[in-house]
Amino acid sequence: QELQLATFFSLFYFSINAGSLISTFLTPILRNDVHCFDQDSCFPLAFAVPGVLMIISIVIFALGKPMYKIKEPRGNILVEVVKCIWYALTHRSGRSVDHWLDRSEDRYGSQLVNDIKSLLKVLVLYIPLPIFWALYDQQGSGWTFQAVRMNGSLGFYTILPDQMQVVNPLLILAFIPLFTYWIYPLLAKCHLLKTPLQRMCCGGFLAAAAFAISAGVSMALESTYPVLPQAGEAQVRIYDTSNSHDSFTFVNNNTQYQVDSGYFMGTFKIDNEELKFQFDSNVIVNFAVTQKTAYGIFFTSKGGQTYIDNVDKSDDGYPLVRVLAYDQSTSFVLQHSKQNVEIEAGNFNLTSLSYTGSYKLGDTQFDVDLGGTYTITIDKNNDVKVRTITKPNSVHILWLLPQYFVITAAEIMFSITGLEFSYSQAPSTMKSVLQALFLLTTAFGNLIIVLIESAKIFEKQSNDFFLYTGLMLVDMLVFMWLAIRYKYVTNDDQESSSESDELNTTQENGKLNGIDNPALKQ
Template sequence: MAKEKGTKETAKKKQTGDDPPRGDFSSQKKSRKLCGTNYPLSIAFIVVNEFCERFSYYGMKALLTLYFLNFLHWDENLSTTIYHAFSGLCYFTPVLGALIADTWLGKYKTIIYLSIVYVIGHVIKSVGAIPTVGDQVVHVGLSMLGLALIALGTGGIKPCVAAFGGDQFEEEHAYERNKFFSVFYLAINAGSLISTFVTPVLKGDVKCFGGDCYALAFGVPAALMVIALVVFISGSGMYKKTPPRGNVLLEVCQCIEFAIRNRLKNFYKQMPKREHWLDWASEKYSKQLINEIKMVTRVLFLFIPLPMFWALFDQQGSRWTLQASRMNADFGGLVFQPDQMQVLNPLLILIFIPVFDFGLYPLIKMCRINFTPIRKMATGMILAGLAFAAAAIVDIKANETILPPPGPKESFIQVLNLANDSIQVTIPGQDLFQQPIAAFQDPAEYSKLTLDGAQQNFRFDLQFQGSVSTFNHTVQEKSVYSLIVCKSEGILSSHLIADLATKPAKGLSAVRFINALDQDVNITIGKDQIISVDKNYSVANYTKLKRGKYNVQCNTEAEEFSLDLGLLDFGASYTIVITNTSANHVEARKMEDILANNIHIAWQLPQYLLISAGEVMFSITGLAFSYSQAPISMKSVLQAGWLLTVAFGNVIVLIVAQAALLEQWAEFVLFACLLFAVCIIFSIMGYFYVTVDPEELTKEEAEKKEMPSNGNEIRLAPRKTKL
């Protein structure tokens, strides 16, 4: 009878409007289904919308780090800082989107309006990437405004779209609803997979305004976001549109604030002891609300260590991309862009999800191992830490070809002997160049020159064919030089020229020409790139070229001839001397000043395998766990808390990038150690965490209310399981 009475009272409440309606039932017609299934047809529009939106977001984000470096000309630390500031903002704004949807517009209108903001942000970002639109200040301003609007758009709709898809299902179709979330996650990764491969190709292979076409590469994601909006609006007539339910998040905050304030106010008073600190809100708020907030705060407390995982995970688009730019990306003629390596993550996710769900997890269960959600998430943390340990090893090997920067009161110098015989170079007070230097010998490495101050005038004694010539050159600290020794019209001379101190960006090669002929030359590279070099050992400026084999045309006043430069490799710096041979032919002698990238980009595969496996165990499990541990009215609150862990993870990267000032490999090791330490803390917290079935608790609370108050109530404990 008690149950029957409760059912009647519930029905009466719904009729009188005491409870908010679950959907817009004004027409009272059932939603259309996909053929032969219990899946509403409306979810097809939602899934396609999510695919296009994720294509838009990840396609744009894949380019950001290199855009900051190469278009806005920021350094690596600033580029990393802005990248993670943007990523963090994208996960702070879901709280704002949830508030708008719950208190004002509802999910459907929130998605529409914020998607329009999203599109505007993309358009502004694309315009800001056009070189002819204003100066550097305009480019930075438009880029930052565009990113701010994109962060508001993508973050604002993030908590709405998945929940809106779940709203389309009837209560009796819970199995189909769970499968929808799997399809939804696959759509996210499919969009990410395609976009992170396509947009770097559009940027690097299509040329516009005389360089990489960032405007087009950002414009395509903008177009996909327009398609996402159009597709979503097209399904409008089929959607169940749940009206706003009120500001649950605000009510939670107010309840917590009242409990704390009430406890402090009565701290010194003789008051009966209460079981939980939130019980101090019972004077104003219902017991059901307090119990639900207790459940949420227990899970939120368990979330405290989680941002460290995201601090590592989100560096795929920043530090790992920068690492890829210092590696050899040639796959037998197919050359990868550094930012294209991010395609591995969504690709591996699409592979790992079925492998784990239908292979690994059932196998572990067959071995009678209780692989709880907490243990899965802890394992995901360990895998992410191992990924960064692998990244540190790769970084150490990749840095072997980098010229270390000279410190204070230091400079690097090499000798290029362009005379026709060996020379002996002596610098008084310096222990350098012990062996004679042969003609046209390619120096193996630079030598370190120690200065007395910020600059110093050095004497160079050159012993050539039995005679000694002395030259004086001024050297600046923290600089890299080549001493050019040449013989013109029987007279020995020397020139000190500045060299590149760092590898060329984007995996390009750098080349400069020295003209040892007695007449000026014009060198044609490609169709229209002409480099003019004066006669008698003049030196041209560096030219940046894509990796490849080059055969260039060289013109003098008297003749035209071709020069085979051979392979100009990733990240290398070359000096090419144009000179006559003994047979009176012109040839090019190539010297490698900065070594080419010799570590193949495929060595990043292990770290991507580990981080992607870690994501499947950590992210998908954590999302499902947070959803299962929240009562129905608090699921949006807990989902917002889950998304905030991602935001705070990016904040951690900002702090470390600005404060640590470590070499990149050491920073990777630091992050790995921090995550291992956090994993231990999380595992201890998880050991003492007891799961609660929110639905069971709700039923028991309802039964308590219906029981007669005769002083002999039976207290029913919720069903709990220790993890």
């Protein structure tokens, strides 16, 4: 039944990712393109649709109840395993035994003791597995952050950052039959990757390769990030909507600068906690500052005003715009084919725009793109100028595809094979236990990510990805060493005979609606 077992887990994984594909593609569309409760987005609908689909799936599952043969399980095998191990650990005195678990044989029986021995042999192989899941689950965090910093425009459509998560389940649906019917048989003919542990090793090395690729992409992205002030520095932008100032003196070091067409940008060393600027009309602006921070000064009908200027890219990837108007009593409307954005009078904070493309303010038309930060100035003559403060994303989002291809191939070889291996190598009474423990390695992988990210070892994301690459390579070398020492077990004739007798008995009784699971027997 080796072929049938592999087919089952492939179909099982296929169905999971079919649902994931629908969810990851549909949810961002429902969230952004539907408006509800007087909001520009509709998160309630985005959550409600998966919830309704879950209810429908439960109903479908319940309707199939007449087709199942349900046998109530007796006892709790996990509790029995823990008790047996605990008894052996706490009763070390007495007769000499070949294996430390044999001390529990008199109390729990040889069958359970032998099954636990087989269980522990497989669990040793699980020790390195959490590192793989630590890397794999970066698709929803680290890789999505990369997508936020990338250009998703295809001309006719803009790919949203979180929509890139569609790629993984989509590729899984394509890769499962590809690996099952072509790649694995071809490799078998070449006497390569014939055993589950060999495939899992290969999957682990592919995961390391995927993160080496993602580290390279991050390096390309980091070269496009805005230049932020460093330690001991402050960045200042000056906007003169009054058209009154052509130059100013930085009083802290008595240096003069020019204001070009109502705009200036510069980085200043901080000698104390205050910056002081004197403009050519004897206007003095001074304000308290902190290092590694950007500030803005703009002149309106009310005089000079200051604010903290956030010049970094937005967290969600959408463009940001700030309107600085000489007349602080007037509201403005940014017109887009899909949405109008109102800027309230006197509001000079950054406003997130839900759509890219062409906007219009009065008679002035301008374009915004993902990742860009823009400042619109309206002077006392109502002349409108649009300045790009932070350049929009320039690296295209499709450059993420290579790492998605590699990590998906790694998942096929590691996860599906791992489920199949766990089931085939577990004794009949331990199959559910071993499956649960295999899935538990995912939780430990997530914990590893939390610890590494909390430590903030590196400032650059590329260095984090290189770290994960190194960890995965070392981890797979350990796994290879353990795999080489592992001896595969096969189902004994007694279990096969038991299943055969069960089937014969069922057919004789005319009950063809199911087969008892031997794992439920005590």
